[in-house]
Amino acid sequence: MMKHAKGELVARPPSPLAGGYCSARCARESHRAPNKVFYVNTAPAKVGAGGTALPTDQRRRLLWQMGFFILFIVAPVFDLFRYDLTRNHAIVLGMEWRLGLDALFAGGISGTEAAINILLRLLLPIIGGAALFIAIAWRWGRLYCGWLCPHFSVVETINRLMRRACGKHSIWDRKAEPAKNPDGTPFSINRWWWLPTLLLAVAFAFCWAVALLTYLLPPAEVYGNLWNLAPTRNQAIFIGAATTVLSLEFIFARHLFCRYGCAVGLFQSLAWMSNRGAMVIGFQRPRAAECATCHAPDGPGYAACEGVCPMRLRPRQAKAAMFACTQCGQCIAACATVQRDRADGTLLSWIEQEAARQNEATVSLTGRRD
Numbered sequence: 001m002m003k004h005a006k007g008e009l010v011a012r013p014p015s016p017l018a019g020g021y022c023s024a025r026c027a028r029e030s031h032r033a034p035n036k037v038f039y040v041n042t043a044p045a046k047v048g049a050g051g052t053a054l055p056t057d058q059r060r061r062l063l064w065q066m067g068f069f070i071l072f073i074v075a076p077v078f079d080l081f082r083y084d085l086t087r088n089h090a091i092v093l094g095m096e097w098r099l100g101l102d103a104l105f106a107g108g109i110s111g112t113e114a115a116i117n118i119l120l121r122l123l124l125p126i127i128g129g130a131a132l133f134i135a136i137a138w139r140w141g142r143l144y145c146g147w148l149c150p151h152f153s154v155v156e157t158i159n160r161l162m163r164r165a166c167g168k169h170s171i172w173d174r175k176a177e178p179a180k181n182p183d184g185t186p187f188s189i190n191r192w193w194w195l196p197t198l199l200l201a202v203a204f205a206f207c208w209a210v211a212l213l214t215y216l217l218p219p220a221e222v223y224g225n226l227w228n229l230a231p232t233r234n235q236a237i238f239i240g241a242a243t244t245v246l247s248l249e250f251i252f253a254r255h256l257f258c259r260y261g262c263a264v265g266l267f268q269s270l271a272w273m274s275n276r277g278a279m280v281i282g283f284q285r286p287r288a289a290e291c292a293t294c295h296a297p298d299g300p301g302y303a304a305c306e307g308v309c310p311m312r313l314r315p316r317q318a319k320a321a322m323f324a325c326t327q328c329g330q331c332i333a334a335c336a337t338v339q340r341d342r343a344d345g346t347l348l349s350w351i352e353q354e355a356a357r358q359n360e361a362t363v364s365l366t367g368r369r370d
């Protein structure tokens with residue numbers, strides 16, 4: 001096994017274990033994974049409701065999430081992107097973004113020129129942006145969801161608080177897990193945590209409602225009116241209704257929305273599922289017996305990879321059952337923590353290309369797929 005510093009993301013040479021197929025002693029070249037396999041050395045680190053220290057890749061992901069959340073809030077303020085209903089045109093990177101229809105109706109340009117304007121200023125940017133977005137998802141999965149999406153940041157934050165309040169990530173979880181982190185350390189469950197959980201859910205909802213309004217109306221007007229506690233009637237209705245709906249969604253259905261209700265997530269998942277060589281969580285099936293570590297007396301007492309998954313998935317399953325995986329990597333980090341004392345480390349890792357295909361083939365052979 002390749003040695004590397006703790007907390008580093010490193011690429012190892014192809015290994016028969018990489019894709020979870022064959023055995024460590026097998027030397028047949030055809031059984032080796034010829035493509036990149038990424039291991040994340042995260043041990044020893046706490047991950048979960050009571051965890052404090054995050055592994056390097058999870059810290060990096062948190063920074064990306066925080067950065068994108070701030071961008072989501074300030075993009076309209078700095079005219080990076082918004083549609084101004086009072087002026088009836090979009091603003092992109094500080095520039096007015098018009099389709100030229102006003103000039104067409106005023107007789108200033110011909111129908112052909114207007115059609116070219118629509119093609120160049122509307123259709124091509126949308127189609128190009130969507131194609132790039134889908135291509136990334138096809139290759140690497142729902143990276144946008146797990147690393148950037150401001151909604152998923154809320155999902156993870158409320159999940160953690162709710163687990164401290166009732167032992168479950170979601171009120172729809174069938175049963176509470178033992179109140180232990182993946183490294184086996186205990187944390188306390190206290191119903192008083194419901195207070196910050198609910199307050200933060202409503203605060204996030206209000207924040208989202210105001211931010212969404214600034215994508216449609218001049219941010220200076222929206223924030224100015226709020227500062228003076230004098231929003232217009234329509235602004236108050238919009239903010240009140242959006243805050244209510246989003247609060248309910250954040251409290252009751254946040255990860256369900258990501259799984260079943262979000263079109264952005266759905267199209268990423270469809271693109272990802274269509275590529276059998278796409279990056280995916282790989283499980284080293286020949287080492288499956290080592291999963292007993294999770295249930296040892298000094299372990300977490302539950303399958304840590306499943307316990308930390310914000311989408312409530314079972315990461316050891318085949319890709320077909322992982323449609324909603326957001327590539328957040330928390331399951332890998334949790335497993336690396338559980339297996340921190342073993343030389344071979346985590347049983348879960350990112351795999352792609354041939355290793356991903358072989359991993360799926362193994363699942364087929366065991367009758368759990370196809």
Ligand code: SF4
Nearest residue numbers: 291294303304305335
């Ligand atoms: S894959 Fe890792 S975290 Fe999941 S049950 Fe097995 S040992 Fe535990």
Ligand code: SF4
Nearest residue numbers: 309325326328329331
């Ligand atoms: S399966 Fe792993 S990578 Fe996918 S959403 Fe769950 S924790 Fe994140």
